[in-house]
Structure formats: C-alpha cells, structure tokens
Amino acid sequence: xxxxxxxxxxxxxxxxxxxxxxxxxxxxxxxxxxxxxxxxxxxxxxxxxxxxxxxxxxxxxxxxxxxxxxxxxxxxxxxxxxxxxxxxxxxxxxxxxxxxxxxxxxxxxxxxxxxxxxxxxxxxxxxxxxxxxxxxxxxxxxxxxxxxxxxxxxxxxxxxxxxxxxxxxxxxxxxxxxxxxxxxxxxxxxxxxxxxxxxxxxxxxxxxxxxxxxxxxxxxxxxxxxxxxxxxxxxxxxxxxxxxxxxxxxxxxxxxxxxxxxxxxxxxxxxxxxxxxxxxxxxxxxxxxxxxxxxxxxxxxxxxxxxxxxxxxxxxxxxxxxxxxxxxxxxxxxxxxxxxxxxxxxxxxxxxxxxxxxxxxxxxxxxxxxxxxxxxxxxxxxxxxxxxxxxxxxxxxxxxxxxxxxxxxxxxxxxxxxxxxxxxxxxxxxxxxxxxxxxxxxxxxxxxxxxxxxxxxxxxxxxxxxxxxxxxxxxxxxxxxxxxxxxxxxxxxxxxxxxxxxxxxxxxxxxxxxxxxxxxxxxxxxxxxxxxxxxxxxxxxxxxxxxxxxxxxxxxxxxxxxxxxxxxxxxxxxxxxxxxxxxxxxxxxxxxxxxxxxxxxxxxxxxxxxxxxxxxxxxxxxxxxxxxxxxxxxxxxxxxxxxxxxxxxxxxxxxxxxxxxxxxxxxxxxxxxxxxxxxxxxxxxxxxxxxxxxxxxxxxxxxxxxxxxxxxxxxxxxxxxxxxxxxxxxxxxxxxxxxxxxxxxxxxxxxxxxxxxxxxxxxxxxxxxxxxxxxxx
DNA sequence: TGCGCTAAATTTTTT
DNA sequence: ATTTAGCGCA
Numbered sequence: 001x002x003x004x005x006x007x008x009x010x011x012x013x014x015x016x017x018x019x020x021x022x023x024x025x026x027x028x029x030x031x032x033x034x035x036x037x038x039x040x041x042x043x044x045x046x047x048x049x050x051x052x053x054x055x056x057x058x059x060x061x062x063x064x065x066x067x068x069x070x071x072x073x074x075x076x077x078x079x080x081x082x083x084x085x086x087x088x089x090x091x092x093x094x095x096x097x098x099x100x101x102x103x104x105x106x107x108x109x110x111x112x113x114x115x116x117x118x119x120x121x122x123x124x125x126x127x128x129x130x131x132x133x134x135x136x137x138x139x140x141x142x143x144x145x146x147x148x149x150x151x152x153x154x155x156x157x158x159x160x161x162x163x164x165x166x167x168x169x170x171x172x173x174x175x176x177x178x179x180x181x182x183x184x185x186x187x188x189x190x191x192x193x194x195x196x197x198x199x200x201x202x203x204x205x206x207x208x209x210x211x212x213x214x215x216x217x218x219x220x221x222x223x224x225x226x227x228x229x230x231x232x233x234x235x236x237x238x239x240x241x242x243x244x245x246x247x248x249x250x251x252x253x254x255x256x257x258x259x260x261x262x263x264x265x266x267x268x269x270x271x272x273x274x275x276x277x278x279x280x281x282x283x284x285x286x287x288x289x290x291x292x293x294x295x296x297x298x299x300x301x302x303x304x305x306x307x308x309x310x311x312x313x314x315x316x317x318x319x320x321x322x323x324x325x326x327x328x329x330x331x332x333x334x335x336x337x338x339x340x341x342x343x344x345x346x347x348x349x350x351x352x353x354x355x356x357x358x359x360x361x362x363x364x365x366x367x368x369x370x371x372x373x374x375x376x377x378x379x380x381x382x383x384x385x386x387x388x389x390x391x392x393x394x395x396x397x398x399x400x401x402x403x404x405x406x407x408x409x410x411x412x413x414x415x416x417x418x419x420x421x422x423x424x425x426x427x428x429x430x431x432x433x434x435x436x437x438x439x440x441x442x443x444x445x446x447x448x449x450x451x452x453x454x455x456x457x458x459x460x461x462x463x464x465x466x467x468x469x470x471x472x473x474x475x476x477x478x479x480x481x482x483x484x485x486x487x488x489x490x491x492x493x494x495x496x497x498x499x500x501x502x503x504x505x506x507x508x509x510x511x512x513x514x515x516x517x518x519x520x521x522x523x524x525x526x527x528x529x530x531x532x533x534x535x536x537x538x539x540x541x542x543x544x545x546x547x548x549x550x551x552x553x554x555x556x557x558x559x560x561x562x563x564x565x566x567x568x569x570x571x572x573x574x575x576x577x578x579x580x581x582x583x584x585x586x587x588x589x590x591x592x593x594x595x596x597x598x599x600x601x602x603x604x605x606x607x608x609x610x611x612x613x614x615x616x617x618x619x620x621x622x623x624x625x626x627x628x629x630x631x632x633x634x635x636x637x638x639x640x641x642x643x644x645x646x647x648x649x650x651x652x653x654x655x656x657x658x659x660x661x662x663x664x665x666x667x668x669x670x671x672x673x674x675x676x677x678x679x680x681x682x683x684x685x686x687x688x689x690x691x692x693x694x695x696x697x698x699x700x701x702x703x704x705x706x707x708x709x710x711x712x713x714x715x716x717x718x719x720x721x722x723x724x725x726x727x728x729x730x731x732x733x734x735x736x737x738x739x740x741x742x743x744x745x746x747x748x749x750x751x752x753x754x755x756x757x758x759x760x761x762x763x764x765x766x767x768x769x770x771x772x773x774x775x776x777x
Numbered sequence: 778t779g780c781g782c783t784a785a786a787t788t789t790t791t792t
Numbered sequence: 793a794t795t796t797a798g799c800g801c802a
Contacts, residue, residue, distance in 0.1 A: 113792045213792045380788050443778050574789050596788055638793035
C-alpha cells in the first residue's frame with residue numbers, strides 16, 4: 001500500500017483535497033516548484049514546456065498519481081497519450097511505482113494509434129468497418145497501392161507506389177479525407193489523378209476491412225465528427241487528458257486531441273519545442289507554439305532546471321539552440337558542477353573517426369566506466385557500419401538500436417502472413433504474400449486469375465481460390481498446388497479453438513513447408529531466420545489467443561531486448577530522443593551530412609532549424625561527457641567525398657568547448673600513407689603517376705596539418721565567442737593556384753571561402769575541400 | 778515459371 | 793558499395 005491510498009476513495013471531495021493539502025503526500029517531495037505546478041494545476045488546459053533533462057516524465061507520472069490520489073478521477077477516466085509504445089510502457093511502469101497496481105487499471109494509457117484502434121473497434125460499423133478490421137503496415141500499404149496503380153493503368157515506374165504512399169500519408173497526417181484534399185495537391189500525382197487514387201485506395205481498404213496507420217487517426221476523427229453522441233461519451237469519460245511529446249503531434253493528432261478534450265478541457269500537454277525533430281513525417285511544431293491560442297486560458301509551466309547534464313554541456317547545448325528562431329524560449333540551468341567541457345575533434349576520415357572513438361571508449365572502460373552508459377549518436381544509419389566494423393575488430397561489445405525491427409524481417413512477416421490467413425481468411429494481402437512462398441508453382445498467372453475472379457464476384461482471394469480449383473480455368477499443376485494450399489488453410493483454421501496459438505503456428509509453419517524453405521537455404525542468414533521464427537513462436541505463448549497476438553504485432557512493432565551484457569549503444573539521433581548517457585559521442589558533424597543536405601534542399605530554413613534541434617537533442621543526451629567529431633573525408637555510396645565541418649560546429653561557444661587533436665594527427669604524414677595505401681583512387685596499380693605523387697606528398701610533413709585551434713579570426717557573426725573551426729587568417733591559395741590533394745590528386749583552385757577551397761581536380765572533378773588538406777602542386 | 782542479370786536508388790522512423 | 797526490384801531469357 002502506498003502512502004496516499006488513504007486519500008483515494010472519496011471522489012474529488014473537498015475533504016479529500018483538504019486532507020491532501022494538510023498532509024502533503026510524500027510523492028510530492030523533492031519536486032521543484034515548477035514541477036509541482038505542473039503536477040498540481042489540475043483544472044483547465046496546461047502546457048508544460050519541459051526542457052531536456054528537466055524531469056518531464058516525473059512531472060507527468062506524478063500528475064497522474066496526484067489526480068488519482070485526490071480522487072479527482074479513477075484510473076480508467078484518465079487518458080494518457082504517448083507517441084511510442086516504449087514511452088507508454090515507461091509511463092505505466094513509473095505510475096505503477098507511485099500508485100502500485102492502480103496503474104494496471106489505466107486502460108486509456110497508450111499511443112495515439114493504440115487508443116484510436118481501441119475506440120475504432122468499438123464503433124467500427126459507424127465508419128464502414130467490421131470490428132475485426134486488419135491494421136496494415138507500410139509494406140502492405142505499398143503493395144495495395146501498387147495494385148491500385150496497376151488497376152488504373154498507371155505506369156508505376158514513373159509514378160512509384162512509394163511516392164503515392166508518402167503523399168497519402170501526408171494528407172492523412174493533416175487530417176484530410178479524399179474529398180478534403182485541396183484541388184491543387186490532389187492533381188499533383190500521375191497527371192492529376194492523385195486525389196482520385198487516394199479515394200480508390202480508401203475504397204479498397206474498406207473492401208479488405210483494413211485500415212493503415214494514418215486511418216486509425218483519420219477514421220477516429222471521422223467517427224467523432226459524424227457521431228456527436230459517441231464523441232460526447234468520450235469527452236465525458238475522460239476527466240483528465242495528458243499528452244506527452246506534444247511537439248511531435250501532427251495535424252490529425254491535434255484535431256483528434258481538440259475534439260476529445262473539448263468536454264472538460266482538463267488537458268495537459270508536455271513538450272519541448274527545441275526537441276521537435278519529426279517535421280519530415282508531419283509533426284507540426286506550430287501545434288505547441290500555438291497552444292495558448294488553441295486552448296484559451298491555458299496555464300504555461302516552464303521546467304528549466306536541468307538535472308541531467310553538467311554546466312559546460314548545458315551551456316554548449318543552449319548556445320547552439322539559441323541560433324534558432326521561432327522558439328518559445330527556455331533557459332536551462334543547473335546547480336550541478338561545470339564538469340568536463342564537450343570536446344571537438346577533427347579527424348582525417350570516417351575510418352579514423354571510428355578508430356579514435358573506439359580507443360577512447362576502451363580507455364573509459366579501463367577507468368571503470370560501464371559500456372551501458374556510453375552511446376554513439378549518428379545522423380544517418382549508414383554511419384553505423386563503420387563503427388560496427390571497427391568494434392567487431394577490436395572486440396568491443398556494442399548494440400545497434402533501431403535497425404530493422406523484429407516484426408519487419410521478411411521471415412517474420414511471411415510467418416505472420418500465414419497466421420493472418422488462418423485467422424482472417426479475407427486478408428488478401430497476406431494471402432498474396434505467401435501464396436508462392438515457399439515456391440509451389442503459383443506465379444503471377446495464377447494470382448492474376450484469382451484477382452480477376454475475386455473482383456468479379458466480390459469475394460476475397462482465398463474464397464476465389466476455393467471456387468477456382470473446382471474449375472478447369474487453371475492448368476493441372478497450379479490447380480493441384482492451389483487445391484492443397486486451400487485445404488491446408490481450412491484444416492488449420494479448424495484448429496483455432498482447439499489448439500494453443502503457438503502450437504498452431506508451429507504446425508502451420510512446418511506443414512506449409514515454410515521452415516523447410518529456410519533449412520534448404522544455404523545463405524549465411526538462414527540460420528538466424530530460423531532462430532527468429534522460433535522466437536516468434538515463443539513470443540506467441542504469452543497471448544491468450546491468435547487474434548490478441550495479431551493485434552499486438554500490428555501496433556507494437558518491437559520486442560524486448562536482452563540486457564545480459566554491458567554494451568555500447570549505437571543509434572541515430574532520432575532514436576536517442578528521451579534517452580541519456582554518461583558519455584555521448586557525436587560523430588559526423590559535417591556539412592551535407594549534418595545538417596543533412598536533403599533536409600536543407602527540401603525544407604530550407606525550417607529544415608536547417610530542425611537539424612539544429614537534432615544537434616541539440618544529441619548534446620543534451622550527455623550527462624557528463626559529450627564528444628563531437630568531424631572528418632575531412634567520408635565514404636558515401638562507395639565514393640570518398642571531401643567534407644567540411646558542420647556549421648553547427650561554429651554554433652558552439654568556444655568558452656565551453658575544448659578542441660582536441662586526434663591522437664594520430666601528430667603523426668599525420670606517416671599515418672595517412674598507410675591509410676591511403678588501402679585506397680585505390682587511382683586504380684589498384686601503385687605505380688601510376690598519381691600514386692607516386694600522392695605518396696611523395698604525404699610523406700612530406702606540412703607546416704600545420706590538422707589544427708583547428710588556430711588563432712581565431714573574428715568573422716561577422718550573430719553570436720560572440722564561437723568556436724571558429726573554419727577560420728583562416730590568410731588564404732594560402734588563390735583562384736587559379738595549382739594544388740595537390742591526397743585523395744583527389746592534382747587540381748586547380750576555383751574559389752576560396754575562408755579555409756574552404758573549391759577545387760577543380762583533374763580526375764575527380766569539382767570538390768570543396770579544407771585548405772589545410774591541400775598543398776602547392 | 779523461375780532464375781539471373783542489369784539498373785536504380787539509397788535521411789531521419791513510429792504507428 | 794550495396795541492396796533491391798524489375799525485366800528478359802531459358
């Protein structure tokens with residue numbers, strides 16, 4: 001029993017409040033005044049602007065505990081929404097720590113999508129669905145769109161299904177039904193057919209009794225709008241509403257929230273505009289910036305006391321993010337020690353970057369730091385490979401977070417498709433996926449025929465197959481194969497109620513020949529795939545039945561990860577949001593990669609600001625040590641590209657950042673040669689003139705090879721005292737100078753910008769390189 | 778129908 | 793460089 005259970009019984013009575021006030025419950029201890037305001041301001045709309053590391057989750061969970069402790073609402077009258085299953089799970093666990101089993105009763109704690117699915121299943125018929133509708137994932141969605149495109153005779157080469165899917169997702173993210181898509185946009189795909197294709201796709205979904213992820217929200221919105229009584233019911237039910245990571249909401253989610261919260265208006269949104277990094281998938285920072293207008297009378301609480309990072313780290317992060325416009329503006333502070341300054345290191349190339357970081361980690365390890373408290377945060381997932389290779393080489397345990405997820409692996413999706421066919425005979429997409437996996441001689445011709453027949457008779461493929469095998473339409477061989485497949489499914493389906501789902505799954509996979517297919521496969525991954533299938537069957541045991549399991553996998557695309565050995569975490573910056581580590585490595589701070597070129601090209605200034613927020617998220621993950629790196633050469637798509645330091649490096653305050661030489665920089669010449677010997681920029685023939693010159697050049701030590709800490713020249717800048725990584729007192733080369741570069745060979749300087757030179761290389765073409773990597777040629 | 782080749786496309790990721 | 797999808801040929 002917890003210390004405030006005593007207060008719970010009398011719902012919202014004044015007596016309960018008085019008691020609570022008189023005897024301050026222990027769960028409020030240790031909250032700072034702002035956190036306490038976030039917890040205790042129960043009536044009306046509240047926006048909690050919670051900076052990184054300011055105890056946001058604590059405030060949120062304590063608020064829930066507080067509501068229940070005061071008896072203001074029961075667990076099932078509180079709606080608590082998160083974005084990810086992980087966040088939902090964490091919130092449930094932490095509420096549980098405060099109120100004990102009371103958290104179990106929180107049936108409305110979950111992701112936007114899970115809660116929407118729950119509501120939709122209850123009222124499915126009101127939006128033209130059956131309660132057992134299937135939830136399609138991205139893969140199914142694209143395959144279905146491909147069919148729609150083909151049916152419309154649209155060249156899916158020129159108009160790829162993936163692109164249409166993105167457009168439709170975009171519309172759904174903005175809460176637009178086909179009829180509501182602005183005319184200009186509706187015409188923007190396949191010679192004006194975009195909107196029509198969207199409508200056709202929605203029709204197909206209804207026929208399949210299926211929804212995609214976007215529909216979960218969109219159809220719930222429609223349900224609420226078209227059925228005020230249903231909406232009123234939920235508005236009344238949810239006495240308190242809490243939303244986590246509000247800065248990540250898209251328009252559909254925003255509208256959803258507005259509708260559902262209009263009843264009692266006790267809505268509390270928690271977020272940080274500086275950590276909005278999902279604009280590219282429809283999130284609207286504006287939602288949080290506009291909160292006060294949307295919810296008049298809203299109380300704003302700012303959490304600015306940071307409990308996570310040391311002073312220098314916080315100063316660096318704050319200074320960096322201050323370059324963004326359009327912020328609500330928070331000033332994070334800490335009473336903690338200044339700690340170590342974040343470091344900035346320039347390295348020759350991405351391989352050296354991995355090497356240096358690996359060595360640094362080993363050194364920390366020797367000093368007794370746990371690998372669990374160390375993370376490498378990259379901008380793009382291709383950067384991970386270099387670290388993986390290096391860590392395997394030196395035997396450093398690591399863990400990749402966010403790679404292809406369990407339920408997205410091909411073998412798991414195949415297995416699930418079999419199970420979906422058993423549980424839901426009308427699941428055409430699933431049936432099509434496995435009809436010829438393993439190969440049973442049922443190719444395009446057969447599928448085409450099934451489609452035709454199914455469409456003509458308005459029946460699912462499985463049923464079409466059942467009829468078709470009784471006719472002469474098919475050639476004997478496919479006919480026999482299809483007949484036995486249909487019979488198999490009927491047999492399995494009859495066992496649904498009599499056999500535990502995991503045993504049934506095992507049986508289906510064996511008897512269909514699916515497991516055999518992988519046993520016969522001699523590629524190195526086959527063993528792992530069989531292992532995954534076993535894991536799948538094991539995971540099924542924990543569910544009451546097949547339907548429950550299928551619902552779980554469609555919404556929760558992840559499995560628990562084992563934590564038996566301490567490992568370094570390697571993940572993208574996006575995946576790192578919400579996490580914290582003692583030591584954080586931030587490699588790849590180079591123009592083009594971070595900020596990512598594409599983000600700049602497509603989103604312009606907004607894109608740049610989002611990238612900068614991502615940098616801010618990265619730095620603020622660090623509790624005690626942040627180490628930033630940039631390389632001068634990076635292999636992108638197999639080609640070595642010269643790179644220049646990120647503008648974010650210039651956004652760091654020099655007072656709080658220490659510039660550190662890479663260990664190898666002092667022996668740069670010799671090192672570069674050995675490194676260079678592995679490359680074959682000029683072909684593998686080491687006797688070519690280019691190679692000889694490169695070698696000669698590299699062994700000649702140069703005056704100032706890798707130093708970024710040259711005397712700082714003041715450049716016109718908005719903010720004083722920044723690290724000037726690209727500064728240069730005197731340009732050594734002018735336009736027209738002949739120069740030589742280790743990787744690109746001889747060339748002519750075309751333009752000079754600070755210490756960056758644009759050079760027309762004789763062989764490699766025009767590149768921008770750092771002046772310090774050039775020598776007179 | 779199935780295999781093997783060529784060609785194209787490669788930011789971020791949840792649900 | 794690597795992977796994947798689509799196409800053409802056996």
